[in-house]
Amino acid sequence: METVSNRAGTPSTATLSLRALHKSFGTFPVLNGIDLHVQRSEMVFVLGPSGSGKSTMLRCCNRLEEPDSGAIWVEGDLLTGPGVDLNKMRQRIGMVFQSFNLYPHLTALGNVTLALRRVLKMPRAEAEAEAMAALKSVGLSDRARHTPAQLSGGQQQRVAIARALALKPTVMLFDEPTSALDPELVGDVLDVMREVKEQGMTMLVVSHEMQFAREAADRVVFMDGGSIIEQGPPDRFFAAPEQERTRAFLSRMRG
Ligand SMILES: Nc1ncnc2c1ncn2[C@@H]1O[C@H](COP(=O)(O)OP(=O)(O)OP(=O)(O)O)[C@@H](O)[C@H]1O
Numbered sequence: 001m002e003t004v005s006n007r008a009g010t011p012s013t014a015t016l017s018l019r020a021l022h023k024s025f026g027t028f029p030v031l032n033g034i035d036l037h038v039q040r041s042e043m044v045f046v047l048g049p050s051g052s053g054k055s056t057m058l059r060c061c062n063r064l065e066e067p068d069s070g071a072i073w074v075e076g077d078l079l080t081g082p083g084v085d086l087n088k089m090r091q092r093i094g095m096v097f098q099s100f101n102l103y104p105h106l107t108a109l110g111n112v113t114l115a116l117r118r119v120l121k122m123p124r125a126e127a128e129a130e131a132m133a134a135l136k137s138v139g140l141s142d143r144a145r146h147t148p149a150q151l152s153g154g155q156q157q158r159v160a161i162a163r164a165l166a167l168k169p170t171v172m173l174f175d176e177p178t179s180a181l182d183p184e185l186v187g188d189v190l191d192v193m194r195e196v197k198e199q200g201m202t203m204l205v206v207s208h209e210m211q212f213a214r215e216a217a218d219r220v221v222f223m224d225g226g227s228i229i230e231q232g233p234p235d236r237f238f239a240a241p242e243q244e245r246t247r248a249f250l251s252r253m254r255g
Helices: 054-061 086-092 108-119 124-137 153-166 183-198 210-216 234-239 244-253
Strands: 016-025 028-038 043-047 069-074 093-096 171-175 202-206 219-224 227-232
Touching: 016 054, 028 054, 028 069, 028 202, 028 227, 043 054, 043 210, 054 171, 054 202, 086 093, 086 108, 093 153, 108 124, 108 153, 124 153, 153 183, 183 202, 183 210, 210 234, 219 234, 219 244, 227 234, 227 244
Parallel strands: 043 202, 043 219, 093 171, 171 202
Antiparallel strands: 016 028, 016 069, 219 227
């Protein structure tokens, strides 16, 4: 792969790069120097105990949280530091949250259309056509005129994924996308995420869905205490974790 030079002068071939990321809340350190490089079309799955800094790391990637130090690049463009157009940057980094964050008074189509109009300044007719295509890609063509209250949690989350996809981001971040769902609705959302990956999207996913990590992830990253403790391909990671902290976490998760 070609090496891309970024404005900070650090070479990076990764689609998303985090270097030496530190973040504290008050005096409490939450990220202790995170280095993570996500390659094009790679799905990196982040596991770790509650409070280990997973969400904070993800939120730093689109600057919903400001890192104290360190740097983040997307395709070689520096996202951290002054002078970055946050709106443009957030268009390149789609985010799907645990809570779907849809406007309750708008239909599914209205929610996706609004994002296209606001962020990309697209004319209404074009935005609606693009929004319909995005809803179709998550299997919701027939629910386009429904409001969130008329949709199941799984369908609402698929609308949120469609809204992120419609902006044609370079990277998608998923922060516990299925944690708020009833168990029987989880599978549909995971199926959509699998399809998004098959389309070649670069994805960074925080989730406790271990079976999904086994089947779909290219790499699993284990975080604890604000640091990456270990990482590897899912087969190796789950069958033969190298670190004691990883083994202890996995055995707790398996009950
Ligand atoms: N805005 C904030 N202000 C103060 N402390 C915060 C803030 N956000 C997170 N924290 C603290 O930072 C630590 C890491 O939180 P974070 O949500 O990143 O962990 P996590 O690994 O995603 O946990 P979980 O799996 O429970 O979501 C926790 O101790 C949390 O209480």
